Amino acid sequence: MTLTPPYRIRPLDGQAEHDALGARITAWRRERRLPSASIRPILDALRDEREMAVLVDTDNDAFVGCLQLHRAPLPTPPWTTAEDAQPTLVLSCAATAPGAGYRLGWLLTTWARHYAALCGHTRVACAVPLSSDHDTTAQRLLSHLVDGCGWDHLRTADTATGTAALLTAAACRTEGLDAFLATKVPVQPAERETVS
Structure with a gap:
């Protein structure tokens, strides 16, 4: 007997699904008492129907999480030319x-690292916006991502929208992931630039 992953x-x-997810995320942010400005990039991505991977509960098909996937090269700055040359799936x-x-x-x-490896990326990356050195919400998130989720804090850098903590993690396949998660996101091979 095969068990259905949760x-x-x-x-x-x-x-319609982009709009429904936007409403759910707005409610999640309110419930967590997060600043309303923190949801603006997510709502913009949903409004434009950018590529989003959504995590759903298999029992009731309810949205429980999401990630936006960026397959284009890293924006520079704040990433260096050497960092930008690595095939990276940005989240x-x-x-x-x-x-x-x-x-x-x-x-x-874990899914993003596994999926990135399947697509031929060498790592995943993300940026955590920091509104100030005393931004306790962002600092808690940063600590959670590094200590609880396995991200590496590369550095803090100035971006077009302010200061952000740049995080990376190696792409790697994860044995046994299918016990927790069924994947329905199509694998798209990473585009690699050729050096002449």
């Missing part, structure tokens, strides 16, 4: 439902 990750399907607009399940951030990170 979660499924898949692409969003059409504007942004991550959100999880409060109280929806145990370690959803770790599960999304």
